[in-house]
Amino acid sequence: PDTAIIVVAAGSGTRLDAGAPKALVGIDSRSILRHALDGVFAAAPAQVIVVAPAGFEGDVETEAREAAGDRVDLVRVVTGGSTRQQSVSAGLAALWGDIATVLVHDAARALTPPAQIDAVVAAVTSEVGVIPALPVVDTLKRVDGDAVIGAVDRSELAAAQTPQGFPRALLESAYAAALSSRVEYTDDAALFAAAGHLVRHIDGSARAFKITTPSDLERARHLLAEAAEVHSAP
């Protein structure tokens, strides 16, 4: 394959606060990471770099092998860093072979539909990055302390998801530039855009939400239980 997917799973999960690195926390019988990787391996074949929390590389390797099945030769596990940007950097450094397109995906978006991954790959060009995004549905206010000081026009806003896809050469040079500027970007699209490149968005999906808090984990559990009921119905 000429596409690689870097799955960043090295975060500690402070807000989930589940007593283990977030990616290794169970949703049902399978962990957040395992669900994310099942989605990745249900998409078109790609090289897969899994970025693990330091000290948990063995557990991550086991999950990655199980998820990969006969695609195990396409998988590599590396150790992450203390920020997401450092973890992505570690993933980029581990790419091998002739990769033209790189996707960066949050393991925490465990239920992302495989079709969303394929759609991002299809939309990346040699110059343009692509992110899935959803329209913002809430009414947004600009605030200052407890004062509401204005409205925000939500029609010009979108909520970014992953996987985010980029031409490899430009993403690598953008990461090098970010390293020397010492700026921490909120996501890969912001880092890529800061290097002067164009980013487009395609439709995201509700199922690609990020598991961040305990209530997000509950939501994922409900979605999987619902699917299990449908499948076991007579």
Ligand code: CTP
């Ligand atoms: N991530 C990573 N390395 C880090 C920080 C985050 O690989 N140093 C990954 C997480 O594993 C996750 C994704 O980036 O898949 C999105 O990050 P987030 O949801 O913020 O996860 P955590 O940083 O683990 O959670 P928290 O911010 O609540 O601690």
Ligand code: MG
């Ligand atoms: Mg975080």
